[in-house]
Amino acid sequence: MAELTYRAAVARGIAQEMDRDPSVVLIGEDVAAAGGVFKTTEGLLERFGPDRVRDTPISEEAIVGGIMGAAMNGLRPIGELMFSDFLATCWDIVANQIAKTRYMTGGQVELPLVIRTANGGGARFGGQHSQSVENWAMAIPGLKVVAPSTPRDVIGLMAAAVRDPDPVVFFEHKKLFASKQDVLEGEIVDRLGEAAIRRPGSDVTIVALAAMVPVAVEAATVLEATGVSAEVIDLRTLVPLDTRTLLDSVSRTGRLVTVEENPRLCGWGAEIASIIAEEGFWNLDAPIVRVTTPHIPLPAAAELEDLAIPSSERVVEAVLRIQ
Amino acid sequence: MAELTYRAAVARGIAQEMDRDPSVVLIGEDVAAAGGVFKTTEGLLERFGPDRVRDTPISEEAIVGGIMGAAMNGLRPIGELMFSDFLATCWDIVANQIAKTRYMTGGQVELPLVIRTANGGGARFGGQHSQSVENWAMAIPGLKVVAPSTPRDVIGLMAAAVRDPDPVVFFEHKKLFASKQDVLEGEIVDRLGEAAIRRPGSDVTIVALAAMVPVAVEAATVLEATGVSAEVIDLRTLVPLDTRTLLDSVSRTGRLVTVEENPRLCGWGAEIASIIAEEGFWNLDAPIVRVTTPHIPLPAAAELEDLAIPSSERVVEAVLRIQ
Amino acid sequence: MTPDPTSDEAARLAMYREMVRARYFEQRAYDLFMEGIVQGTTHLGLGQEAIAAGFAAAMRPEDMTFCTYRGHNHTLLRGAPMSALLGELAGRSIGICAGKGGSMHLTDVTKNAMGSYAIVGAHLPIAVGAAWAGSLRGTDQVSVCFFGDGTTNIGAFHEAVNLAAVWKVPVVFVCENNLYMEYTPISEMTPVEHPAADRASAYGLESIIVDGNDVDAVYAVASRTIERARRGEGPSLVEAKTYRHKGHSRADPGEYRPEEEVTAWLARDPIPSYRARLEAVDVDPSTLDAIEADAMIEVDGATEETRNAPPPAAETLMTEVWADGGSEWRN
Amino acid sequence: MTPDPTSDEAARLAMYREMVRARYFEQRAYDLFMEGIVQGTTHLGLGQEAIAAGFAAAMRPEDMTFCTYRGHNHTLLRGAPMSALLGELAGRSIGICAGKGGSMHLTDVTKNAMGSYAIVGAHLPIAVGAAWAGSLRGTDQVSVCFFGDGTTNIGAFHEAVNLAAVWKVPVVFVCENNLYMEYTPISEMTPVEHPAADRASAYGLESIIVDGNDVDAVYAVASRTIERARRGEGPSLVEAKTYRHKGHSRADPGEYRPEEEVTAWLARDPIPSYRARLEAVDVDPSTLDAIEADAMIEVDGATEETRNAPPPAAETLMTEVWADGGSEWRN
């Protein structure tokens, strides 16, 4: 048992997999000598050497194209994109090449690769370095999508992502890098597609992801005081999606509130709300409410950014609105 | 009154605006001398000259970055991306620069530009030239999104897009290029954000866009025979979204079916289903059903592509499921 | 390494055979497109066969080919079965990609034909990554990446060649300069005369230009650059001058091209000229006739197989998104 | 055009003043970041002021500046009010972008400072488009686009310079080569010695290198390339050698840089060396002292204004997504 930060868990998770499988490599900008701009890859160069841990030029298409090619030829590469906003600079390779190649070749090409990237707001970095874009990846058939909310899950889901035979986009949340948790020593391996009930409850189901999970849990604690028993579900992975856990929870609570950091339109919350509105409709006792960042770019000023990103107060208000 | 193809309507719509406003220009690959690979810009070079109608290198980032800069300095540029799939090759400029710059500069920068692109499947072009990606654009705050379903609307909405002071992504559907309609001579100008009821009905609301509109209308005709009165709404623009028409229709029908060509997850159908599940919940008499392309890349073979893209049979089946 | 065809008659005949096979195959693909059997689109390499044949001859089986939508010839000449390729163009169950890819995505990984890519530039970084993985794993593999002149103006070209040069990756970039993008001459869209060769120095690479219609010349450059890559001396960027006999794709008649230009290049057709060269060194014409006859028989056979093949089964729509063979995104 | 500073003392003093203003401003920004007043991040151009001052002096008011997150100095030197810039760094209501942009997006369109861009390479094609629009409208404007050495390896760089050359657009690309990307030396990530200058020939452009720490030299190159663009002779690509005195951003101490390298470059600080040059031509030291004192007064004033300014009003969260001033996406 050791107290571990989310940041350190990233390096531990990668190291765990590089240790066990020599075909796992890591490339990206400043990931080697510098240990990553968020210090999430610290020590990996020293431990695994420059062949397996490599700095790249500022060439995102070459980074993700490079790991795609490497995955086609016997490696299990991990590519880092410094900020998830930069997925846009290589979106063709990610969405049109990596995601579609297996299908388009009739299953000839397997792509066991992971794209890691720092996602989300709260750091006052402004509109081009703060986005939550997990919904971009979820919208693309052929990509698996992971977004852990705890240090332990970073390790377990990193292992699952690296061992998965399909391409995985792994979102590390900037706001959580400093968060801490006691984590057991030794190997940790999870399975993709399993949500976690962070807090059982009977009156309403609150679904959250990554940095919105602590927000939802905080809201649930406040709600308890007002006599509302909220169940908080941490999705952990968007693809595959654990719809069973979601449908089961709503069948017990009859109410659904989703809490997303991404902008309002076409987020994962809309997908989940739609699934429940079709398959869980007869269990619903009230409208489905989505709490999201408004449909605006993220502002830089602290006071504005804090207003934009969902807060526990907004979650509480949303839940009470449908009680 | 002249019979006009959707394809010819594109050129007429652009010409109408270039005629009236000398600051309107058009750039893209093969748009000038060749008249566009879909012949949607035929005659424009001859009519407006090489300064205003320009071929570019195969450099999508330079095309959309170029029109962004041009819009910052007094032009109202139109940029063509040959296939909407190629939005991925310049997504950073579209989603991170064009969409966010006005907000990030506190309103200093106005970007009256239009990105036109050929969208959608049905041409057996395979996974990288057949996508419906209107949901990509809808998910980005700061972009307006237009997708006409008729030749007349191509002209009216093109005019609205070009005259709009904000960036607009204009999706022209490949499957509709050959479709014909009698269109009045003279200027046609619509407003963004107004859906059209293509067929009034009382039992169910079917919401569709672009090439899915004729599919929905065909389904409604079949349903009528079975005694089900379906109202078909053509969204025409996704942003701004005409939620009033949607909520009003569902308040009358009590049932909602969306028909999307994009892959299943996080499409505009999910957004609309979620809006209704929150704001129209008490009017709903049945689950909300989304008919979409499955969450797969589009296959090339005719038989497979036809199975993938929503058909009127699938829409009928979906509607009957909730009667 | 492979015997030097320029001194080895058998190898020269082999290159002749490969060019003829590619030629007949693509001519048939065109006819079948006009007939409506081939679906969607085709981008033919008619006239560019010497580049495919020269490089294929210089490659080892384990070397990897990455090409574009205009890569029918490259995929075929790495050894992919003709009927599976034609079947793919026609969207049949026998297609090399089970009918899912179509003409722009011909792939045969068993022959290290690592894919045809339909979005300009995307496959260059992919080819770099595959080559890098080979060198890391000590496989001695080389990647050969084919693309067009217009591709030299897209960002991915720049990023890929730069990374390959910085990492000294064993990849050979081959620009097939056929003078045109789709309908626009490359000369109007590039500020330098040689879109690839004049960019080589930007990456510290040698400027290499070869007559893409002379299969012997292509072979020589191919073996030189491939062996350089194999020795660990890094990438090369080759510009092969050539011309496509037909339009850009589908039924495009290519009327945007000056007639004299077309005639001049048709006169430089790589196949008859190579036949003449072989005859000049006393190759028996009947040998060459036999090669041509065999190729036609192969094409006819593939055509029959394709005509008789059923479309893909409906169930296959939902297969092969994931490695488990399926497409499930939920439980 | 502007008087030639190298022969005009007033103009030289003006350039000195601008360098000093930029220096004091960014030093203060650093102190305020350490104090927690400046939020998020800052990327300082300390040590690179001569490039900003030399170009700003050679530009006409209507000429347009496009720069990066490391563009505080460029935006200031085009005339943006210092308090509005500092207020933006601190996320206050008085910020030039109303607090919405932050340090990476400083913009003042009234001064034709057309924006600071935070994603590497993106602003190059934008600068090209703005310059093209100017020439189409006959405004005689020139775009000057500043970026770093690491930016020469991203696709947008290649696409933008190529398009500018093909269209002969009036834009000057200025690569501020400070030897480092974030923490990685550019020399390790580029196969050529001069990441920008050695790429110029790939676009048919002259290779231009200038001492970025010598404001007179920068001014000379700036006026030559800007006037060339204004004459309609097309773009230029300038590589200015320089060095950043501090780390990449925020509190980065820059320890990845060899000490001798740092000391050597600090000894080539563009400001004291220019002061020495001016004194050598008999500029009265008290004149220079006065310039420095005035700059410090301006910075102190801006600091006070910023400290006293309120944060942006909550209502502004939802404004200025659209030209109508609002953010409504539905009716």
Ligand SMILES: Cc1ncc(C[n+]2csc(CCOP(=O)(O)OP(=O)(O)O)c2C)c(N)n1
């Ligand atoms: C990024 C991108 N932009 C545009 C296209 C459309 N397109 C397909 S082929 C082509 C021309 C390519 O020219 P070149 O690179 O010379 O190859 P060639 O077709 O001549 O073999 C274009 C513009 C594309 N497929 N991808």
Ligand SMILES: Cc1ncc(C[n+]2csc(CCOP(=O)(O)OP(=O)(O)O)c2C)c(N)n1
């Ligand atoms: C596309 C993209 N990739 C990565 C980054 C992260 N990043 C910000 S600055 C920087 C280094 C840029 O180096 P250079 O171009 O030399 O400019 P400098 O910071 O030295 O002025 C990087 C990698 C980014 N902002 N955009």
Ligand SMILES: [Mg+2]
């Ligand atoms: Mg070509």
Ligand SMILES: [Mg+2]
């Ligand atoms: Mg630098």
